[in-house]
Amino acid sequence: YFMTIPEACQLVLEAGFMGNGGEIFVFDMGKPVRIADMAVNMIKLSGLEPGKDIKIEYTGLRPGEKLYEELLSAEEKIQPTHHEKIKIAKVDRKDYKTEVLNVIASLRNVYGLSDVEVVDFFELLVPEYKSAKQALNGSLEKKN
Structure with a gap:
């Protein structure tokens, strides 16, 4: 076009x-x-x-x-x-909250991941996702 x-x-x-x-x-x-x-x-x-x-x-x-x-x-x-x-x-908007909570529960219960490891998993899965940890690290790097 x-x-x-x-x-x-x-x-x-x-x-x-x-x-x-x-x-x-x-x-x-x-x-x-x-x-x-x-x-x-x-x-x-x-x-x-x-x-x-x-x-x-x-x-x-x-x-x-x-x-x-x-x-x-x-x-x-x-x-x-x-x-x-x-x-x-x-667009039919889906409510993914229940699905995401089930995935988080599985990551914790089945695979024994900690909260930090669950966040790390989502950061790998969704590259655009920026956790509070990443935002904090980014602001600290800018100051140095």
């Missing part, structure tokens, strides 16, 4: 005004554009010949790149807004 920076900024600002808190906005970005087709068109628009004047080199995917961008999962539905290019994703 390709959008100009002004287009993207306009949609973000409009969605921000629509928000009541907690919504997940999905933008209509138009039709997918194949990079190879775009490269060929740009070369031709420059008055040159693809493959002859300018070689197109296929380098493969870089880390984080995808061949297909899936904006919503099969379980997610979209709700229209007054703006034709802005939709709201409707």
Whole structure:
């Protein structure tokens, strides 16, 4: 998908005004554009010949790149807004509290992990998770 920076900024600002808190906005970005087709068109628009004047080199995917961008999962539905290019994703929110508490109990009872070891386990499992211990260590390192 390709959008100009002004287009993207306009949609973000409009969605921000629509928000009541907690919504997940999905933008209509138009039709997918194949990079190879775009490269060929740009070369031709420059008055040159693809493959002859300018070689197109296929380098493969870089880390984080995808061949297909899936904006919503099969379980997610979209709700229209007054703006034709802005939709709201409707996600069924699960309450994972009971499940997480059961996992913690299993880690303690079955595997004999201490509270510190349980926290360490979650830090490994969810790299984005920052425990109070990590936050404290980070602030101490900045002071030194």
